Amino acid sequence: MRKLVIGNKSTFIELTLKETNGKHWETFENVKGIAISICGSVKIGEIESCGQCQDSIEALYKDGSLHKHADRVGRIVEIWNEWHLNDLKAGTKKQTEYLNKVGVVGYDEAVKALKDVGLYEDSGYRYGSDWLFNPAPNDIAEELIRLFDTTK
Template sequence: MVIKIVEEKSRVLEFGKIDYHNIGRKINAVSVNFGLKVMSDGTYRFSVCGDIWNLKRTDVIHCGQCLDAKELDKLAKEHKSFALIRELWSKYHLNDLHAGTKEQEEALAMAYEKGALRKNSDYDERCEYLKSIGLYEVKHKGSLYRYGSAWLFSPIPDDALEQINLILDKTKSILELDALL
């Protein structure tokens, strides 16, 4: 069965400016591209991408998965909406492109947290770590699944999907969204 996109929603959210280079002036605009695809099989695909712009907004100085940029911590404190978006981004971004099962990804997350594995470790390092704890190959949907051998889909919980749709459909500005939260 071929799965197709039935509906696609996206939105660019503007969060004002930050002091990205710590020079004492907020000169770098921050925007977030937020999108959701409804698929013909009834599932959803979610993606988020951030941009931190140069002074004249002619080029980005940090972009893509810049979720962990420390300068964005201030935005999360200033805007409830940015804090929510950051949470949804970290949990559900590219929910159809998981290299591991839930069990494997939880083990890797614990390894990062405990320092047993670097957060930016490469594929081979992750595989070796999973082999060392007996989780490189695990049962998944009735058969043996080897970490990274396919892209796995992880559904978005209904409450998170409701929040994503609120951001995409129900608000016109960040301030309006902040007021709703």
């Protein structure tokens, strides 16, 4: 497992990369790969936001408040939105792509939407019945390591 942090005392992003095993979200075979977890913390005066606060961090990035790492934060947030908790997928690739297309995010809404189009069960997998894994490509993990390298 590897933990990296970028930012300062009041605003930072923490990255955890770990090698893990899981059931692949397309093939359902047990695979080994890289899992990504990213969380952040923003403190402005007495107001603090922690966890999945990429919108707040991105807003600070856009207005120049994170000037030291401004060239990196936008790309980190893009990867964060796509790959965070890639080892904890409630749906198959097909189910997830459909839910993303129609903009559904909550579990109950997802079940209803998938049932409505006949995707609640995909290749025998019932949505939300297990955690599925979409292993991160090596180039994404390597890019994150470069983005979090504050010595450059």
